[in-house]
Amino acid sequence: MTTTPIVLNRDTMTVTRETDVVPFRSRVKEHAVKIGMSLLNQTKLITGASELVRNMLKYGNGGIVKIEIVSKGRDSGIRLTFEDKGPGIPNIDKAMQDGFTTGRSMGLGLPGTKRLMNEFTIKSEVGVGTTVTVTKWKNG
Amino acid sequence: MEKIPILRMGHFLLVTIQVDLYDQLAENLEADLVSMVSKTNAKGVLIDVSSVSIIDSFMGRILGNIATMSKIMDADTVVVGMQPAVAITLVELGLPLKGVYTALNVERGMELLRSKILLEEEDQEEENDDDTDSTE
Numbered sequence: 100m101t102t103t104p105i106v107l108n109r110d111t112m113t114v115t116r117e118t119d120v121v122p123f124r125s126r127v128k129e130h131a132v133k134i135g136m137s138l139l140n141q142t143k144l145i146t147g148a149s150e151l152v153r154n155m156l157k158y159g160n161g162g163i164v165k166i167e168i169v170s171k172g173r174d175s176g177i178r179l180t181f182e183d184k185g186p187g188i189p190n191i192d193k194a195m196q197d198g199f200t201t202g203r204s205m206g207l208g209l210p211g212t213k214r215l216m217n218e219f220t221i222k223s224e225v226g227v228g229t230t231v232t233v234t235k236w237k238n239g
Numbered sequence: 240m241e242k243i244p245i246l247r248m249g250h251f252l253l254v255t256i257q258v259d260l261y262d263q264l265a266e267n268l269e270a271d272l273v274s275m276v277s278k279t280n281a282k283g284v285l286i287d288v289s290s291v292s293i294i295d296s297f298m299g300r301i302l303g304n305i306a307t308m309s310k311i312m313d314a315d316t317v318v319v320g321m322q323p324a325v326a327i328t329l330v331e332l333g334l335p336l337k338g339v340y341t342a343l344n345v346e347r348g349m350e351l352l353r354s355k356i357l358l359e360e361e362d363q364e365e366e367n368d369d370d371t372d373s374t375e
C-alpha cells in the first residue's frame with residue numbers, strides 16, 4: 100500500500116557547521132514532541148537525524164534539511180529530507196553496508212539510521228549531490 | 240569556553256554530563272579526562288549520562304576513546320545511568336561501546352570499579368607469588 104502521506108507542516112534548516120548539529124536536533128525534537136511521538140521513537144529519530152546531518156557536514160559540505168510533519172491514514176510522523184550538493188556517492192550499495200567508510204570512521208551512520216527509521220530512501224549522483232529522506236511514524 | 244567539571248572521589252573520577260554536548264565540548268572532555276587520569280593515577284572513571292537524551296556515533300566514539308585511553312593508564316571506565324531509550328537506540332544503530340562498562344547508577348558503578356580494583360590486586364599478588372619478572 101503506497102498512499103502518499105499528507106504534509107501538515109514544513110520547516111527547513113540550513114546546516115553548514117558542526118555547531119548547527121545540536122540546534123538542529125532540538126528542532127527535530129520539538130516537532131516530534133508536538134505530534135506526541137513516544138520517547139523511544141523520538142530517540143531513534145533524533146539519533147538517526149544526527150547521523151545524517153553529520154554525513155552531510157562531513158562529506159557533502161553541508162546542506163539543507165526539510166522537517167515535515169506528515170500524516171498517512173491514522174498515523175502521523177516526522178519526515179526529514181537531507182539535501183546536499185556535495186560530491187555524491189559512487190556506490191550506494193557499498194555505502195549502505197555496515198562498516199563501509201571512506202572517512203576512517205565506523206561506517207554505521209547510513210545502515211544504522213536505516214534500522215532506526217520506518218522509511219529510508221537515498222538518492223545520489225556523483226558530482227551533483229546526495230538526498231536522503233527518512234520517516235519515523237509516531238506509533239511505528 | 241565552558242567546561243564539564245571532573246570530580247575526584249578517592250581513586251575515581253566522576254563526570255556528570257547534564258547537557259546535550261556540542262562536539263567541541265565533548266572533545267575537550269575527552270582530553271581533560273585522559274589528562275586527569277594520568278595526573279591523578281585514577282583507577283576508574285565514572286561517566287553519568289542519566290540526563291543525556293541522545294548518544295550518536297560521535298558521542299559513542301568519544302566514550303569509547305575515553306575508555307581505551309584510560310585503560311592504557313590502568314583505569315576502567317563505567318558509563319552509568321543510560322536511559323533505556325538511549326540504550327535500545329544504540330544497539331539498533333549498531334554502535335559497540337568498546338571497552339566501556341555500564342551500570343544502573345553511580346553507586347553501582349562505584350561498586351563495579353571497586354570490585355575491579357580488588358580483582359586486580361589479587362592478580363598482582365598472584366603474579367608476585369609466581370615471581371614474574373617485573374618491568375622497569
Ligand SMILES: Nc1ncnc2c1ncn2[C@@H]1O[C@H](COP(=O)(O)OP(=O)(O)OP(=O)(O)O)[C@@H](O)[C@H]1O
Nearest residue numbers: 154158159194200201202204205206207208209229
Ligand atoms: N552526504 C554524503 N555525501 C557523500 N558521501 C557520503 C554522504 N553520506 C555518506 N557518504 C559516504 O558513505 C559512507 C558511509 O557513510 P556512513 O555514515 O554509513 O559511515 P561513516 O560516516 O563513514 O562512518 P560513521 O557514520 O560510523 O561515523 C561514507 O564514508 C561516505 O563515503
Ligand SMILES: [Mg+2]
Nearest residue numbers: 150154208209
Ligand atoms: Mg556517518
